[in-house]
Amino acid sequence: MNKKNIVLCGFMGSGKTAVGNQLSKLTSRNYVDIDQYIENKSGKTISEIFAESGEQYFRDLEYEAAKELSLKKGCIISAGGGTLLYERNIQVLKENGIVIFLDVPLSTIKYRLRNDKKRPLLQRPDKDRVMEELYNQRLPLYKETADYRVDGTKSPIGVAKDICKIIRK
Numbered sequence: 375m376n377k378k379n380i381v382l383c384g385f386m387g388s389g390k391t392a393v394g395n396q397l398s399k400l401t402s403r404n405y406v407d408i409d410q411y412i413e414n415k416s417g418k419t420i421s422e423i424f425a426e427s428g429e430q431y432f433r434d435l436e437y438e439a440a441k442e443l444s445l446k447k448g449c450i451i452s453a454g455g456g457t458l459l460y461e462r463n464i465q466v467l468k469e470n471g472i473v474i475f476l477d478v479p480l481s482t483i484k485y486r487l488r489n490d491k492k493r494p495l496l497q498r499p500d501k502d503r504v505m506e507e508l509y510n511q512r513l514p515l516y517k518e519t520a521d522y523r524v525d526g527t528k529s530p531i532g533v534a535k536d537i538c539k540i541i542r543k
Contacts, residue, residue, distance in 0.1 A: 377448040379471035387486040388476040388526045390452040396534035397450050407452040411439050440466045458519050475520035480509045
């Protein structure tokens with residue numbers, strides 16, 4: 375099996391974490407979420423980093439994390455929803471990785487996130503409008519950046535099995 379990293383991308387609620395965990399079990403590869411990696415390294419939550427130091431500081435930490443993780447071999451890396459909005463992140467993650475887009479329709483995303491209490495972006499009365507705007511902004515970029523697209527509406531194990539078929543090629 376190819377030892378390039380597998381980089382999962384997709385909108386929030388597309389299942390990156392669940393699929394990453396299943397894929398890790400199926401392939402015996404380590405799974406790393408970039409946002410979790412940043413939180414562990416900084417000792418702060420993403421929300422705290424944004425509040426205390428601003429988005430640009432977070433984006434710099436994100437880039438450093440992407441560089442560090444891209445040096446590893448055979449990992450599964452979950453890119454945050456905004457990670458691939460920045461060309462520098464795309465470049466380093468693609469140096470030793472294949473990018474797989476978990477394609478999920480907006481209606482499914484809205485359903486999956488209907489009771490979300492964790493994402494600061496969604497704790498507002500206009501969350502549907504915000505999701506639509508971000509989704510429409512990011513979808514073309516995910517499609518353009520990805521080396522492969524998988525149907526993310528399946529169960530996490532189903533999506534993970536589809537990804538295994540891709541990486542075995």
